[in-house]
Amino acid sequence: MVIKFVDLFAGIGGIRLGFENAMKNFGIETKCVLSSEIDKNACETYQLNFNETxxxxxxxxxxxxxxxxLLAGFPCQPFSYAGKQRGFGDTRxxxxxxxxxxxEKYRPTGFLLENVRGLVSHDKGRTLSTIIEKLEALNYKVNYLVLNSSNFGIPxxxxxxxIVGLLNKYPNLSLESDTGSSDSHEFKKKQLSLFNEDKYNHLTVKNILETDKEVMEKYKCTDKFINMLSKVVGNEFNSLHGYRLIDYRNxxxxxxxxxxxxxxxSQEEIEFMNALIANRRKKVFGTEQDGKRLTINQIRTFFDVPNLQEIIDSLLEKGYISDDGxxxxxxxxxNMSFEVFKFLDPDSISITLTSAxxxxxxxxxxxxxxxITPRECARLQGFPDYFKCHPNDKFAYKQFGNSVSVPVIEKVISDLVSNNIEFFDKHFNVKKEVTKS
Known part of the structure; x- marks a missing residue:
């Protein structure tokens, strides 16, 4: 028996790849009868890897x-709520x-939908409630998980x-929602406290890096940028691990x-700027706005030096601070549009990849x-090395930033089949052929 599926809002096929991998592990054959995507560059990558446009x-x-x-990584658009008093809205x-x-038209046996975590809290949860109610009105029983890719072998x-659903059958799952570490620093703290009891077998950034020989020269930072960095760290560039290039926080x-x-x-001017960034949001200076402007007397409460006015005048002239008159x-x-805005920590996890x-x-x-290279971006999303990147780096980076994490899709689908094996046996005669992966 073959499970036929559609791949909607397909991107470069990450959901499809995870779905096919999971079914293959169960010995279930699959056939894609339709894929849909409007981005022509993503379609080119899809064609490279699945031989279909x-x-x-x-x-x-x-x-x-x-x-x-049905598979769909659908964009989260604002929902129009006709009848907010009922807590449900209109999806048109x-x-x-x-x-x-x-x-509604084709009544498939099941579906998997993927979206951003904000869908859970959007409009105080009413958006997700709307989606679930609409699905249940079509006789689908629905379950959902909120998961962090870092718990699935992806740093x-x-x-x-x-969101998973089955026709007239509640989808049992053994996986549980787990949002994991909120950032790379928390991740490292948790890892230190776990010792050898890491149930997820986490990987870190160093596990997905290409070797020096594999990395092309074009991905190395320019001499101009390196010279700027050396003003801060000298020649110890390894000390940049985990640093972000940003002006509005310490x-x-x-x-x-x-x-x-x-x-x-000057060093004194740098110390002044760092103190200003660290102190300007304190409530003692008022709560009427974030990042408020401060008078010289207010500044003296945290940075009091005899030549303060000279420092301020110099920084005004250079354009690092402004005066409201x-x-x-x-x-x-x-916005500091440098070649790199964040140096990843090889001993931790990456921040969330984005298309931008x-x-x-x-x-x-x-x-x-x-x-980082496009191949390393692919690995940060769990794509296998045989997956072909778009030949244009600009599009490859954008596509992997937009994509799903393949191993998470694979795990969710595997969990769905494993915990609803009688349902899949009834519809696809797979029970005697498969064992839990």
Whole structure:
């Protein structure tokens, strides 16, 4: 028996890959009868890997061969609530409505939907309630999990919601929601406290890095950028592990004034800027706004030096702070569009990959600063090395930032089959052929 499925909002096929892997582990054959994606560059990557080009806009797809399972990593659009007093709304005009439409027409046996974690709390939970009610109105029983990819052999902090449903059968699952560590620092603290009792067998960034010989020269940081970094760390670039290049917070951050972006700063000017960033949000200066402007007398409460006015004048001239005309000062915290905005810690997990910034994540390997490669982005999403990246790096970075984590999909589907084996046997005659993977 073959499970036929559709792959909607397919991207580069991450959900499909995880689904097919899970079914293969159970000895279940699969056949994709339709894939749909509107991004032409993602379609090119899909074609490279699955030898088929997805159909276009889901709004214009109506006739499909019968299928058993629906997969969709659908975008989360705002829902219009007609009747908020009931806590439920109208899905018309949203992309979820297209899923609802196809489920109602074709009545597949089950589905898997993936979305951002914000769906759980969107509109105080009413959006998710709307989705579940609409699915249950079609006689699907629904269960969902909120999972962090870092708990599934992927060194990335990526929390997503996975919604599964079966026709007239509540989907039992043994997996439990677990949002994992909120950032790389918390992850390291937890790992130290676990000793040898890590039930998830976590991996870290160093496990997905390419070797020096594999990394092309174009991914290494430019001499100009390295010279800026050396103003802060000298030649000890390995000390950059876990640092973010950002102006509006302290912690493990490097700021534009430390790099000399708008002009070199003295050590005293750097200390002033760091103190201003650390203290300007304190409630003692008022609560009417975040990052409020401070007078020189307010500044003296945390940075009192004889030449304070000279320091302020110098930083005003360079453009690191601004004056509102009434001698109240605030940092000018613009966007620092450097080659790297965050150096990953090889002994921890990565921040969440995004389509906008994946190309500016960095790593220091053997004391050499560089950007992570598209292949390393693929590995951070759990794609196997045989998966072909788009030949244009710009598109490859964007696509992996937008994608799902393949092993999480595989695990959710495997858990679904394992815990509902009689249901799958009834519909696909698989019980005698499969054993729990």
């Amino acid at each position: 997805p159909e276009g806009d889901i709004h214009f797809i109506d006739e499909i061969d019968d299928f058993d399972f 005009g949203t992309l979820f409505f297209e899923i609802e439409r196809l489920l 990335q902090n990526r929390v997503r919601i996975y 912690g493990k951050s490097i700021h534009s004034w430390e790099l000399g972006l708008k002009g070199d700063c 009434e001698k109240k000062y605030n940092p000018v915290a613009g 910034d994946s190309h500016r994540l960095g790593i220091v390997q053997n004391n050499i600063p560089r950007r």
